[in-house]
Every structure is written in C-alpha cells, then in structure tokens.
Amino acid sequence: MNVINPAKPLYPIPDATRSAVEGIREQIERLDRNVTEVARGESGDTFAAGSRDRALLEQNEIVTAVRANARSLEAANETLGTLLDVKV
DSSP: OOSSOTTSOSSOOOHHHHHHHHHHHHHHHHHHHHHHHHHHHHTTOOOOTTHHHHHHHHHHHHHHHHHHHHHHHHHHHHHHHHHHHHHO
16 A cells, blocks of 8 residues: 555556456456347347347457457566566
C-alpha cells in the first residue's frame, strides 16, 4: 500500500501486463456470448439468419486473439524477470 496516496498502489501492474490480461478477459466475454448464441440456435429459438455461423467462425478469431494476448503476457513476464535478474 502506498502511504502517500493509498488509492495508487506502490507497485502498479505494468501496462503490457494489464493490456494482455484485459485482452484475454474481453475475448472470454466474446466467447461466452458466442456460446450462448450457438446454444440458442440449437435449442430451436429464433435468431438472426447466419448468426450461429458467424458465432462459430468468430470463435477462431477469439482463439487467435487469446493466444496473442497470452504471448504478450508471457513476454511481459519474461522482461520483468530479466529486469529483476539484472537488478538483483
């Protein structure tokens, strides 16, 4: 905890890490929406023509985006680890 400004953490999360985690979170939300869309289509409910197909195709985009964000997170962690090794 930062005594000078308790609202601001003493060691903030690096921007690269925050961005990667936020990207993964957004993709998980997209995946949840797509799963709901596909399930609704399978149950026989009415939905916009082609939305199930769009949702299934979009899942490939989601997987690619999650992998890219995971790689960014991994690179940020490696960089931080290297910085700590150099400082110690």
